[in-house]
Amino acid sequence: MQALQMNIKHTSKELVKVDMPVTDSVKQPMGFLHGGASVALAETAASIGGMQHIDEKTQAVVGMEINCNHLKAKKDGILTAKASPIHLGKTSMVWNIEIEDEKKQLIAISRCTLGIINL
Template sequence: MQLASDASWLGGFAERTGFAVTAASPEEVVLEWDVRPEHHQPYGIVHGGVYCSAIETAASIAGAVWFGERGQVVGVNNNTDFLRAVTDGHLSARATPLHRGRSQQLWQVAITDDQGRLVARGQVRLQNLSR
C-alpha cells in the first residue's frame, strides 16, 4: 500500500488542505498537516471545517483500507467536537475503528497538536458499498 506521497488517497479538496497520510492500515490511519493561514477563520484560529474535513478524510481512508477490494465506502455521518483553539503548528489526526460490520463502519478520530494535546475529536459512520 502506498502512503504519504501517494496523492491517490487524497485528491481534490483534501490534497489542497495540505493533508498527508503518514500511516495506513486496517487498524489505523494517521493524517498530518501544518497549519497555514488559509486554514484560519476570521479570528485567526483554525476553522472548524478543517477539523471536520481531516476527521472525514482519515476515517474514510481507514474504512477504505479495511474494506479493500470488497467495494467502496462513503461517509453518512460526521460528528466533530472542537476542544482547543489552534493558530499555528503541526496537527495529526489518528483514526481507529469502533465498529466494522457488513454494511457500516464507525471510526473515531482524535486530532492532536505538536505537543500531544487533544484539539478536536470526532467520529464518522461509513456505509460499505459492495461491488
C-alpha cells in the same frame, strides 16, 4: 487532501494517521483553525481507514455521519488525526478520530460513520 496539505503518515487496519498544517487556508476570519478543516481531516483519516477493510475493486466507503467536538483553538502548528475503528460491519463502519497538535495536546475528537457501497 492536496488543497489542505494533508499527508498520510501511517495506514493499517487498526490505525490511520494523517497530518495537516495549520495555514491561512484552514483558518476562519478570526485567525483560528476552522472547525470545518478539523472535520475534513477527521473524515479523511476515517475514510482511508475504511478503505483498508473493503475490496476497492467492488466496493467504496462514503461518509454517512460525522460529529466533532472542538476542544482547543489553534493558530499555527501541525495537526495529526489518529483514526481507529469502533465498529466494522458489513454495510457500515464507525471510526473514532482524535486530533492532536505537535505538542500532543488534544485539539478535537470526532466520530465518523461510513457506509459501504457496492460499485
